[in-house]
Structures are given as structure tokens and as C-alpha cells.
Ligand SMILES: CC(=O)N[C@H]1[C@@H](OP(=O)(O)O)O[C@H](CO)[C@@H](O)[C@@H]1O
């Protein structure tokens with residue numbers, strides 16, 4: 149380690165006095181002007197991680213669905229997964245070290261994590277379209293450079309594209325070519341092969357309006373357009389040329405407010421979808437002839453994909469284990485439909501993609517989605533090998549055709565992480581293959597009315613939870629109070645948990661009617677306010 153260079157460069161990226169930040173659910177995320185030193189130091193950390201695991205590590209500069217003024221940074225592990233939890237602590241230590249301690253902290257991390265500084269290091273860097281992202285990614289490069297790491301700067305890419313590149317690189321091309329062209333070619337080829345097998349659906353079926361949240365998704369979809377077959381008519385809205393990133397649009401806005409985004413004119417029964425700011429989430433929706441808005445969220449996406457995969461798995465007659473992984477935010481009726489109608493095992497884990505991904509790895513086919521539209525499907529190595537073998541060797545036509553579809557699904561889905569572009573193509577292919585309209589898809593089950601609220605408290609860590617965050621252990625009396633409130637309503641459920649990305653406590657409630665869900669959510673938020681140290685004015689009824 150060149151101490152002199154480290155001192156010189158870290159002085160160029162000074163830490164604001166008194167600022168402490170934590171590597172949370174989505175890495176570091178805050179106002180862009182507070183992040184320069186974090187970026188530099190995450191450049192350092194990526195080099196250490198790369199040396200520790202002898203593989204390429206990714207760094208993505210983005211704050212996803214958060215306001216344009218914010219920014220953030222996430223590290224990507226060798227196979228495209230989120231940074232291993234054991235390293236989140238090192239990230240936090242490095243981020244908060246005073247400048248004169250930096251070298252000492254690096255040495256400590258090297259000791260604890262058995263990092264050999266003499267090894268080579270390689271880092272892939274990507275960024276979203278925020279005005280601050282370019283400069284911040286330059287600070288990442290400074291960090292990588294100081295510790296002698298090699299880097300490849302992919303510039304503007306979606307978050308899932310960066311995850312894909314890292315996985316391709318570390319599997320020596322087995323997962324695909326680590327270029328944007330490689331990504332577009334792999335996905336479009338699998339998509340075209342899939343829809344070739346579709347017999348139904350007229351031309352009008354293939355129109356899709358996409359709200360790109362004024363973010364990176366618009367740029368990358370436009371780049372990908374020449375790779376699509378002519379029948380796929382995608383119309384890009386909120387492309388970032390006129391309005392601000394994520395402002396009154398994007399997947400998070402649509403999901404939270406349960407209403408259409410601005411900047412997209414929706415005619416009755418038209419199929420529409422929204423990406424979030426870094427294109428790793430997607431939700432669908434439409435307006436019926438009476439003008440009512442219908443949201444098709446991550447739970448319904450998981451359901452559609454599960455129906456499709458389950459049918460194919462039955463046809464190939466293998467004893468593959470399939471399951472769906474959800475969080476506590478999944479709509480109660482989606483869980484009921486999956487378990488009781490579709491007869492697929494459902495598992496509930498803590499909020500955050502890393503938890504879902506980890507659980508889904510236990511199955512041959514693990515479908516996971518957060519209600520907000522982040523999700524993908526994981527296929528075990530054994531299942532993938534068997535499916536590819538059936539495509540080559542199976543004599544029975546029906547079985548071979550089913551295997552072929554599964555093979556194309558494996559190639560179309562971005563197995564490294566939730567990917568709005570890839571998920572959109574998966575959904576479009578399934579709708580075309582099954583000849584389903586957006587209304588028919590929506591009608592699979594009816595969402596229970598629900599409400600998501602947030603409450604500010606002095607210290608959200610006073611709330612400790614258990615049972616995949618569905619029950620509160622502390623503060624004393626809170627869970628008993630929630631239980632009593634839930635009993636007042638039909639088909640009701642409610643839980644509270646400290647957010648991992650914002651300084652708030654989140655409240656979720658569902659019940660038989662919207663009025664009841666709203667009333668329950670409000671009552672629970674009052675309980676949180678009174679028992680967990682609420683700040684400011686008490687929450688008002690909705
Ligand atoms: C209710 C909700 O949507 N929570 C989101 C949000 O986490 P919180 O810990 O709730 O702030 O951001 C995470 C990262 O993007 C995402 O994984 C998660 O689903």
C-alpha cells in the first residue's frame with residue numbers, strides 16, 4: 149500500500165466533519181453532496197474485496213427511485229449478488245474512519261478478511277443518469293487507482309446491467325459476453341425464440357407503453373430497440389429529456405401512490421408499465437373502461453411467472469423443487485392464491501433483495517419478487533443442466549418443446565438481480581404465449597386493499613422485529629396493541645418495521661375495504677408514534 153498516495157488522494161476526497169453513514173439495505177444513500185468521500189472509499193473497498201475473493205467486483209453509483217438530488221453506491225459480488233453481509237460492516241467502518249485513521253482501518257480489514265494486498269484487483273464501475281453521478285464515479289476510480297486496482301468504467305448502465313457484466317466476467321463468459329451488446333443480444337435472442345413458439349395474440353397485443361422514470365431505463369431501452377423483432381412495439385415515456393428523474397413517475401411512485409405516473413397518457417385497457425430510476429424494478433398497470441386504475445405489482449408478476457413455469461415443469465416431468473419467496477409486504481391474497489390455488493410453496497423473508505435472493509437459491513426454481521416490483525427467477529445449476537440436456541436429447545416432442553421454452557426463460561431472465569428490462573420481456577413473452585390480456589392477468593386474484601405509511605421517531609432502532617419482520621419484539625406493548633387493532637377488522641393484517649433506507653418506521657396494513665385498511669394503518673401509526681418515540685405532530689388520518 150502506497151501510504152503517501154493514499155494520504156494525498158484521501159485529502160482530495162475529505163469526509164465532512166461529524167458525518168457518519170451506514171451501509172444499509174441498498175448500500176450508502178443520501179444527498180449527493182455528502183457522498184464524495186464515500187465513493188472514494190468504496191473504490192478502496194472494492195479493491196480489497198476483489199483481492200479477497202480473487203474476482204471482479206462491481207460498483208454502481210445510483211440512488212434508484214430516490215430524488216434526483218440524492219445519490220448512492222452499492223457493491224456487487226462476483227456472481228452478481230449483493231455484497232456479502234460480512235463485508236457491509238467493513239464498508240461502514242471505512243466510510244466513517246477519520247482521514248488519519250484510514251490506513252489503519254484498511255490494514256485491520258485486510259487482517260480480519262485475510263486480504264493479500266499483493267494480489268491483483270479488478271473493478272467494474274457503472275452509473276445512473278443523475279447529474280452528480282459522473283463526478284462521483286470519478287471519485288470511485290480514484291479509490292480503485294490508489295490501491296493499484298484495474299478497472300473498467302461502463303459509464304451509463306442500468307444497475308442490473310452492471311450485475312450482469314460482473315457475472316459474465318467472473319464466469320469466463322459462461323453467463324454471457326460482458327458488454328452491452330452481449331446483454332442485448334442474449335436477451336433479444338431468447339425473447340425471439342420464445343415468442344416464435346406463440347400461436348395466439350394479434351398485433352395490438354404487442355403494444356406496450358413504458359414510463360422510464362426519466363432515468364437510465366429510457367436510454368438503454370432505446371439502445372436495445374434495434375435488437376427487438378418488429379412486432380414488439382414499445383413506446384417510451386418519461387425519457388429524461390424534459391422532466392426530473394423519478395419526479396411524479398416511476399415504479400415506486402406508481403406503487404406507493406397507487407396511481408398512474410405523470411407524462412404518460414393512458415387509454416382504457418392499454419398495457420403500461422413503469423421502471424424505477426435505475427431500472428431494477430417494474431410494475432404494470434392499466435385503466436379500465438370506467439376509468440379505474442389497476443395496479444399489477446411484483447406479487448402479480450411473481451404469480452404470472454409461477455403459473456407459466458409450473459406448467460412447463462409439469463410437462464418436462466422432472467422432480468424439480470419450485471418455490472416463491474416473498475416479504476411481509478406481499479399482498480395477503482397473492483400468498484393465498486399461490487399456496488391454495490396454484491399449490492406452490494411460499495416462503496416469507498426479511499425485506500431486502502439479498503434475503504429473497506439467498507432464500508430462492510435453495511430451490512431448483514426459485515421465483516422471488518418484492519411487492520414493489522423487484523424480482524427475478526433463479527434456476528439451480530442441476531436444473532439448468534438437465535433442461536439444456538432435454539432440449540438436445542429428448543425424443544418426445546411436447547417434452548422437448550417445454551424444455552426449449554424453459555431454456556429460453558433461463559437465458560431471458562437476469563438471474564443476477566431484478567431487472568426491469570429483462571422482467572418486462574419475460575412478462576411480454578408469457579402474455580403472448582398464453583394469449584392473456586392485461587385484464588385477464590389482473591383478474592387472477594383481487595388484491596386486498598392495503599396502505600403503506602411512514603412515521604418519524606427519535607430512534608427507529610427501538611423497534612426490533614422477529615418472524616420475517618411480521619412481529620415487533622420491542623418496544624414493550626407495541627405488538628399487543630397492533631394485535632388488538634388488527635382484531636377490529638376483517639381479513640386484516642398489519643406490521644411495523646424500521647426502514648433500512650430511510651430514517652422512518654414503515655407501517656403496513658391490509659383489510660377487507662380500503663377505508664378499513666386506511667383506518668387500521670392510521671391507528672397502528674398512532675401506536676408507533678406513542679410507544680416508539682414519535683417526532684413532530686402525531687400522524688393524521690388518511
Ligand atoms: C416497503 C419497501 O418497498 N421497502 C423497500 C425499501 O426498503 P426499506 O428497508 O423499507 O426502506 O428499499 C429497499 C431497497 O431498494 C427495497 O428492497 C425494499 O423493498
Ligand SMILES: [Mg+2]
Nearest residue numbers: 212424426428
Ligand atoms: Mg432501483
